Amino acid sequence: DIVLTQAPLSVSVTPGESASISCRSSKSLLSSKGITSLYWYLQRPGKSPQLLIYQMSNLASGVPDRFSSSGSETDFTLKISKVETEDVGVYYCGHRLEYPTFGAGTKLELK
Amino acid sequence: QIQLVQSGPELKKPGESVKISCKASGYTFTDYAMNWVKQAPGNGLKWMGWINTQTGKPTYADDFKQRFVFSLETSASTAYLQINNLNIEDTATYFCTRFPVWGQGASVTVSS
Numbered sequence: 252d253i254v255l256t257q258a259p260l261s262v263s264v265t266p267g268e269s270a271s272i273s274c275r276s277s278k279s280l281l282s283s284k285g286i287t288s289l290y291w292y293l294q295r296p297g298k299s300p301q302l303l304i305y306q307m308s309n310l311a312s313g314v315p316d317r318f319s320s321s322g323s324e325t326d327f328t329l330k331i332s333k334v335e336t337e338d339v340g341v342y343y344c345g346h347r348l349e350y351p352t353f354g355a356g357t358k359l360e361l362k
Numbered sequence: 363q364i365q366l367v368q369s370g371p372e373l374k375k376p377g378e379s380v381k382i383s384c385k386a387s388g389y390t391f392t393d394y395a396m397n398w399v400k401q402a403p404g405n406g407l408k409w410m411g412w413i414n415t416q417t418g419k420p421t422y423a424d425d426f427k428q429r430f431v432f433s434l435e436t437s438a439s440t441a442y443l444q445i446n447n448l449n450i451e452d453t454a455t456y457f458c459t460r461f462p463v464w465g466q467g468a469s470v471t472v473s474s
Contacts, residue, residue: 290462300407302462311462343407347461350423351397353407 253278255344257354264334265362272329272357274344279324280307288346291320291329294356295340303342304329336361364388366458366465373471374448381444382468384458391439392416394460398432398443401467402454410456413441448472 254277264270280288291304302311304320307327317332331338339361345353369383384396398410411422413432420432431444445452448470455467 294407299457299464299467300459301464305462341406345407350411350421351409353409356406 253280253346253349253352255346255352255354257342257344257357259357260355261358261360263360263362264331266335267333270331270334270338270359272331272342272344272359274322274327274329274354276325276327276346278348280346280348281324282348287322287324288348289320289322289327290345290347291318292343292345292353293338293340294343295337298340300343331359334359334361364460364463366460366463368456368458368465368468371469371471373473376449376472376474378448378472379444379446380448380470381442382456382470384441384443384465384468386439386441386460389460391436396432396434396441397459397461399457399459400426400454401457402451405454407457410443415441445470 256275258273262270287307289307292300293303294300303314303318308320320329341356341358343353343356365387367385372380374380392415395412397412400408400410410426413420418434429446433442450472453472455469457467458465
């Protein structure tokens with residue numbers, strides 16, 4: 252099984268400041284097709300997960316460019332610049348190699 | 363637009379069964395696999411498995427090979443999750459997802 256480890260488990264951010272979330276994979280997420288199978292989701296309170304980033308660094312449709320992601324085959328970082336109220340929720344990294352798994356989630360709160 | 367609409371909340375007793383529906387619209391149902399994801403209260407996301415919407419063949423994650431059944435009603439563009447012999451640990455919200463689109467979730471509460 253591929254295990255995704257997120258850090259930190261929670262982060263408190265002042266509106267307008269930046270936040271970074273790490274996701275480390277126990278195995279390479281580079282597929283045989285040359286695609287890095289790493290996704291970032293935001294789950295706002297009481298809602299279903301929303302895709303933010305696909306294939307490690309591609310912004311999903313409608314997602315503001317305050318969100319960005321980068322990484323290698325096993326280590327990834329989601330960066331949120333100029334955090335806003337609507338960014339509050341739990342962020343999950345996930346992959347779709349073999350079968351999908353998700354990180355434990357990082358809860359983002361506002362100071 | 364593409365939507366997945368799930369059935370409403372369920373309250374069940376231990377030992378009973380429940381069947382959750384997930385109705386798709388806005389795309390050709392058989393063009394995409396349907397996945398199921400469990401989220402227990404206060405917990406993260408756990409992939410349960412997926413069903414091939416062309417063949418109806420289900421694939422279950424290891425923790426969901428007993429008591430869980432994925433099925434389809436292709437003519438109605440609907441996927442189903444049935445959980446048999448419910449226990450307290452099945453209390454959760456269950457999501458269907460045709461990545462990256464997710465249903466709104468269906469809450470199942472198991473309590474005596």
